Amino acid sequence: MIVRKLLAAGAMLLAATAAVSAQGLEKPSITLGGGEKPLLYYLPLTLAERLGHFKEQGLTVEVQDFGGGAKSLQALVGGSVDAVTGAYEHTIRMQAKGQDVRAVIDLGRYPGVVLAVRKDKADAIKSVADLKGAKIGVTAPGSSTFILAQYLMTKAGLDPKSASFIGVGGGASAVAAMQKGEIDAISHLEPVITKLESLDAIKVLVDTRTTKGTMDTFGASNPAAVLYLKKEFIDANPKTVQALVNAFAKTLKWLQSATPEQVADAVPEPYWLGDKALYLKALAASRDTYSPDGTIDPASMKSMLDLLTATDPQLDAGSIDLAKTFDGSFLKNASVK
Structure with a gap:
């Protein structure tokens, strides 16, 4: 090439x-x-x-x-x-x-981080405010994917401690965690998100890959x-x-x-x-x-x-x-x- x-x-x-x-x-x-x-x-x-x-x-x-x-x-x-x-x-x-x-x-x-819910949970988790009790996959505890998920929950009036955060790594391991039902939602990055979308495995709740999504979330870059x-x-x-x-x-x-x-x-x-x-x-x-x-x-x-x-x-x-x-x-x- x-x-x-x-x-x-x-x-x-x-x-x-x-x-x-x-x-x-x-x-x-x-x-x-x-x-x-x-x-x-x-x-x-x-x-x-x-x-x-x-x-x-x-x-x-x-x-x-x-x-x-x-x-x-x-x-x-x-x-x-x-x-x-x-x-x-x-x-x-x-x-x-x-x-x-x-x-x-x-x-x-x-940030480029996307918060999405597993497709079969989409009826119960329609917004960030519904994440109480959910198992949320992140790259690793303490990482930017973890912190953004916490921020979104706080912004929605939830205590981040009301959900469980699970480190799923990146790439294939993150995709597998969602496919196996080990997590209810995921806060993650590309190309994992596009891979999960191609499998029709998730519904996006928040998207900070774009200017609009970032501004809607934070009001600034x-x-x-x-x-x-x-x-x-x-x-x-x-x-x-x-x-x-x-x-x-x-x-x-x-x-x-x-x-x-x-x-x-x-x-x-x-x-x-x-x-x-x-x-x-x-x-x-x-x-x-x-x-x-x-x-x-x-x-x-x-x-x-x-x-x-x-x-x-x-x-x-x-x-x-x-x-x-x-x-x-x-x-x-x-x-x-």
């Missing part, structure tokens, strides 16, 4: 460019954490890796897939990874805990996947962080003009869940979620803070300095040539 041929043809050139670029980096080899990488939530990470954008910047990036965003955060705090592609919300939570973790580029401007790091790492390795931001900025630019076919051909085939046509449909449904420029505006930051305070009464909004959750200086200096 065209994209795969281009990747192979450019491999030698990338290697030569990387050797030159790496000379000025403080840490040319880094470990980057993610959660359930095949999900479209993490598409910019997969593309940056597969298109050679890390290598172009002189970076050797080892991606560790932890199966959930909360686990990636734990790895960063524990020091086993240098950076994380994960939910923006973690920068706020960590500040509340006295730890300075900052996003340096936004990859997803909308709501940052999703970002690249975040500890402030101490940023300060000690500014050239390395700039290289990472350059790679992701170029990936976002590529994604804006790439066709669904080009995107599908650039990712590993197992990500298609055995159905390329379905993957293309999932891409189309998720296209709006990706950030066109990598920035996060104050209104979007406030939208996320409101979500977190609604689900966590112990989080003191007044103690959070949102300006310290996002460092846009690297993005301003990003080179995407």
Whole structure:
């Protein structure tokens, strides 16, 4: 396929460019954490890796897939990874805990999370307000899919503790959990949602893949996947962080003009869940979620803070300095040539 041929043809050139670029980096080899990488939530990470954008910047990036965003955060705090592609919300939570973790580029401007009910439960669960007592599948407890489901329940006047949350992972395991009747509802991402829709297994209740769905839910954009790091790492390795931001900025630019076919051909085939046509449909449904420029505006930051305070009464909004959750200086200096 065209994209795969281009990747192979450019491999030698990338290697030569990387050797030159790496000379000025403080840490040319880094470990980057993610959660359930095949999900479209993490598409910019997969593309940056597969298109050679890390290598172009002189970076050797080892991606560790932890199966959930909360686990990636734990790895960063524990020091086993240098950076994380994960939910923006973690920068706020960590500040509340006295730890300075900052996003340096936004990859997803909308959550892309869909809350849906199992089709045979649709008559009983017609809205979020009917989820009391339900078993809700999420990628992992503490993840963005978990937090959004809690927020929606709180917004509907329900105590999130009135439902059970079950970690179902991503991909085939999440689909199987729904098909086997192990869960009544699911808060999840693409391509899992499109796969379940193709099986006529779910009825969508809330959809944050689109501009309208996100605005209806939050009243503003709501940052999703970002690249975040500890402030101490940023300060000690500014050239390395700039290289990472350059790679992701170029990936976002590529994604804006790439066709669904080009995107599908650039990712590993197992990500298609055995159905390329379905993957293309999932891409189309998720296209709006990706950030066109990598920035996060104050209104979007406030939208996320409101979500977190609604689900966590112990989080003191007044103690959070949102300006310290996002460092846009690297993005301003990003080179995407």
